[in-house]
Amino acid sequence: MAEHKARNKDLAGALPIFLSVLRARRALPPAPPKDVQETGGLTKQTVDLIKYALIPPEFPPPPPDGNQAPTRGPEERCEEAALMAWIGEIMYASASDIAGKESGLAWTRESVDVAEEELRGGAKEDRVCRQCLQTGLDNWSQMVEKLAKEEKRRRKEGGGVVKKGWFGMGQEVVEEGVGRWEAEERLVRMRFKRARDVLDVEKVDL
Numbered sequence: 001m002a003e004h005k006a007r008n009k010d011l012a013g014a015l016p017i018f019l020s021v022l023r024a025r026r027a028l029p030p031a032p033p034k035d036v037q038e039t040g041g042l043t044k045q046t047v048d049l050i051k052y053a054l055i056p057p058e059f060p061p062p063p064p065d066g067n068q069a070p071t072r073g074p075e076e077r078c079e080e081a082a083l084m085a086w087i088g089e090i091m092y093a094s095a096s097d098i099a100g101k102e103s104g105l106a107w108t109r110e111s112v113d114v115a116e117e118e119l120r121g122g123a124k125e126d127r128v129c130r131q132c133l134q135t136g137l138d139n140w141s142q143m144v145e146k147l148a149k150e151e152k153r154r155r156k157e158g159g160g161v162v163k164k165g166w167f168g169m170g171q172e173v174v175e176e177g178v179g180r181w182e183a184e185e186r187l188v189r190m191r192f193k194r195a196r197d198v199l200d201v202e203k204v205d206l
Contacts, residue, residue, distance in 0.1 A: 085111040
């Protein structure tokens with residue numbers, strides 16, 4: 001329902017739903033640690049073989065029937081990252097001031113961090129995390145690009161030192177230090193490069 005509202009521009013109706021679902025997911029108990037099968041050495045394998053010959057093997061436990069209480073494992077963390085990507089995009093798009101846009105950016109950054117962390121940790125549902133990471137990086141890049149352009153415009157209008165190109169021709173350049181959003185643009189490009197291996201792509205357009 002929340003995605004339907006968001007896709008139909010009902011951002012005010014979609015945001016509370018996404019936030020409620022995210023809170024509910026974060027409140028789930030942690031998933032139990034997975035059992036690690038130990039192969040052991042030759043002696044243990046020999047003993048296990050003798051046991052198998054003398055004692056009938058136990059039937060495997062039945063598969064989950066869907067009635068078990070949900071837990072918060074890697075797959076759920078990937079879903080949380082997707083929710084955070086939606087929240088960040090909505091907050092940024094609906095913001096009327098820089099503080100609101102920064103809040104949207106913060107959610108987007110966290111979405112990227114969580115998705116990449118779960119992918120590098122070997123999340124089973126890697127399709128969800130991979131899609132979320134790609135979407136989060138794309139959104140982050142577009143958000144920061146807009147803020148960087150606005151930042152450059154304000155600096156230019158603020159009377160910074162301007163230098164013309166050769167013979168007074170060419171584009172004007174404001175000779176000041178790199179702005180906050182320009183610096184974050186560089187950070188996003190670095191994150192794109194770092195994510196190439198987990199995104200399973202040969203080349204990421206920068």
